[in-house]
Amino acid sequence: MKTFIAIVLLGFAHLAAADWFDDLRETGDAEDLYRVLYYMPKGGDLHNHLSGSNFSEWWYEMALAERDRGYRYYTKVRIENCVPYGGNEFGRAPYYLLFRNIAAHEYDALSDCEKREYKRLEELGDEEKAGWMDSIRLDQPYEGRDEFFGTHWTRLNALTNNPWLQAEALYRNMRAFGAEGITYLEPQIAVAGFRDPDGNPIPPGTVADIIRERLAQKDALATGVTVRLQLPILRFLPNAEDILRFTYQFVHDNSDIFVAVNMVGREDNDKGYPLRFLETLRELRRQYGGVRLSIHAGEVDEPNSHVRDTLLLGADRIGHGVNLITDNDTMLLMRHGPYMVEINLISNLLLQYVNDYAEHPFPEYLRTGIPVALSTDDRGMWESTITDEFFVAVTEFSLSWEEVKELSRNSLQYAFVSPQLKQELLDDFADRMSTFERSIGKYGLTRLGPMPETRQFICTRYQLCNQAMQLGRTD
Structure with a gap:
C-alpha cells in the first residue's frame, strides 16, 4: 500500500511540474522562462565548431594577449x-x-x-x-x-593558426558553457596548419599536447566540463581522401582526447558528396578501430539522399539533418535510435535553410521518436548561446518539460565517450535535475538567479535584452 501511495504521489509531482512549466511557457513572463532555461541543468553540446564558437570580443582579447608569446x-x-x-x-x-x-x-x-x-x-x-x-x-x-x-x-585567417589561442578559446567555451549548466563538450577542433610567431609550422602532435596541457590546468578543471574532441575535414577539397586518412589515424592514435572524425563544408558543393568517401572509410576501418563518425548531412535546401548515404559511411550522429524530412524511408530507419540528429535551430534560420521556424522539421523528428539534441554550431558568429537554443525550441514548438529533459539526456546518451563515463554524466545530470526540480517545486522561481546577460540574437528576435558592453567580457 505504501508503495502504491508513493507511486501516486510521484505521478502527481510530475504532473504538477509539467503544469507549472506549461503555464510558464504559455502565459508567464518571457524573462522568467529564460531564467529557468538558463539555470536548469543541461547535458552536452555535441555539435560546435570551436573557431565559430568564440564571440568577437573574445577573439580581440585573446589576440592581444598573444603578444606575450611573440604573436x-x-x-x-x-x-x-x-x-x-x-x-x-x-x-x-x-x-x-x-x-x-x-x-x-x-x-x-x-x-x-x-x-x-x-x-x-x-x-x-x-x-x-x-x-x-x-x-x-x-x-x-x-x-x-x-x-x-x-x-x-x-x-x-591567422587568428585560427595559433595553437595557444585555440587552447585558450577552448577554455573560455568550457567556462561559458559550464555557467549555463553544460557538463560535456565535443567541439570540432583543428590540429593542422598552425604556425609559430615567425611563421614556422607547428606539428599536429605538438598542437594536441598544447590542448592537453590547457585542459589539465586548474581553471579548466574547475569548470566541471568534460571535453572530448572531433577532428573535421573539409569534404570538397581535391585531396580530401588523403586528409581523411591522416585525420582518422590521428584520432585513433590520440584517443585520450580525440574521439571522432567529422566532415564539414557546404553540402551544396557536390564535390563533397558523402559516398565519395565510402571506399576510403572502409579501407581505414580495416586498419583502425574505435574511431567514431559524426558528419554534417542534410544541411541543404533540396531533397537528396545525403543523410542515408552518410549513415552508410558509418556515422552514428547526423549534423543538422534539415532535409531528412524529405526522405521517408530514412526517417523510418532512424526512429527510436540508434542514430541521433544534432539540431541547430539558430544556425538553420540564420543560414536560411529554413525561412521561418514553422518550416523546421525538429518537432517532427522529436515527436516521432527520432533521437535529437540541441547544439550551437557556430554560436559566436550567431551571437547566441545554448540557452537561446532551448528558448527557441520551447517557445516556437511548445516543448513540454519532459521533452526539454529528453533533449539534455540525449546529448549525453549519444556522446562519444566510454560507457562508464557516459553513465557518470547521466547520473550527474539526473541528480542535478532532481535537485533543480525539488527547488522549483518548493520555492517556485524565487531561488533562481537574476536574468543573465543576453547576446544579440535573442535580443533582436525575442526582445530579451540584458546586454553589457561586450568588449572586455570574459565569459
Missing part, C-alpha cells in the same frame, strides 16, 4: 588599390575583403603600399574596432550563408 596581428582597414586588376577574389586571400587578419610575418612580406592598408589590432580606433567585431558576426538581415561561408573564416 602580433594586423587587420585590413582600407583599400589603397595596391595590386593589379584581375586578382583572385574567391581564393583564401581576397584583396578587397576588409578586416582580414594576418600575423606579423605575413605583414612584413607585404609591399609598402599594402602595409598602409593594415593596422595593428591594438591600434584600431573605436569605429574600426566595432567594424572588426561586426565583421565576424552574422548580424545583418542581408547576411546569410554566402557571407558566412565566404568571408568569416577568411577574415579570421
Whole structure:
C-alpha cells in the first residue's frame, strides 16, 4: 500500500511540474522562462565548431594577449588599390575583403603600399574596432550563408593558426558553457596548419599536447566540463581522401582526447558528396578501430539522399539533418535510435535553410521518436548561446518539460565517450535535475538567479535584452 501511495504521489509531482512549466511557457513572463532555461541543468553540446564558437570580443582579447608569446596581428582597414586588376577574389586571400587578419610575418612580406592598408589590432580606433567585431558576426538581415561561408573564416585567417589561442578559446567555451549548466563538450577542433610567431609550422602532435596541457590546468578543471574532441575535414577539397586518412589515424592514435572524425563544408558543393568517401572509410576501418563518425548531412535546401548515404559511411550522429524530412524511408530507419540528429535551430534560420521556424522539421523528428539534441554550431558568429537554443525550441514548438529533459539526456546518451563515463554524466545530470526540480517545486522561481546577460540574437528576435558592453567580457 505504501508503495502504491508513493507511486501516486510521484505521478502527481510530475504532473504538477509539467503544469507549472506549461503555464510558464504559455502565459508567464518571457524573462522568467529564460531564467529557468538558463539555470536548469543541461547535458552536452555535441555539435560546435570551436573557431565559430568564440564571440568577437573574445577573439580581440585573446589576440592581444598573444603578444606575450611573440604573436602580433594586423587587420585590413582600407583599400589603397595596391595590386593589379584581375586578382583572385574567391581564393583564401581576397584583396578587397576588409578586416582580414594576418600575423606579423605575413605583414612584413607585404609591399609598402599594402602595409598602409593594415593596422595593428591594438591600434584600431573605436569605429574600426566595432567594424572588426561586426565583421565576424552574422548580424545583418542581408547576411546569410554566402557571407558566412565566404568571408568569416577568411577574415579570421591567422587568428585560427595559433595553437595557444585555440587552447585558450577552448577554455573560455568550457567556462561559458559550464555557467549555463553544460557538463560535456565535443567541439570540432583543428590540429593542422598552425604556425609559430615567425611563421614556422607547428606539428599536429605538438598542437594536441598544447590542448592537453590547457585542459589539465586548474581553471579548466574547475569548470566541471568534460571535453572530448572531433577532428573535421573539409569534404570538397581535391585531396580530401588523403586528409581523411591522416585525420582518422590521428584520432585513433590520440584517443585520450580525440574521439571522432567529422566532415564539414557546404553540402551544396557536390564535390563533397558523402559516398565519395565510402571506399576510403572502409579501407581505414580495416586498419583502425574505435574511431567514431559524426558528419554534417542534410544541411541543404533540396531533397537528396545525403543523410542515408552518410549513415552508410558509418556515422552514428547526423549534423543538422534539415532535409531528412524529405526522405521517408530514412526517417523510418532512424526512429527510436540508434542514430541521433544534432539540431541547430539558430544556425538553420540564420543560414536560411529554413525561412521561418514553422518550416523546421525538429518537432517532427522529436515527436516521432527520432533521437535529437540541441547544439550551437557556430554560436559566436550567431551571437547566441545554448540557452537561446532551448528558448527557441520551447517557445516556437511548445516543448513540454519532459521533452526539454529528453533533449539534455540525449546529448549525453549519444556522446562519444566510454560507457562508464557516459553513465557518470547521466547520473550527474539526473541528480542535478532532481535537485533543480525539488527547488522549483518548493520555492517556485524565487531561488533562481537574476536574468543573465543576453547576446544579440535573442535580443533582436525575442526582445530579451540584458546586454553589457561586450568588449572586455570574459565569459
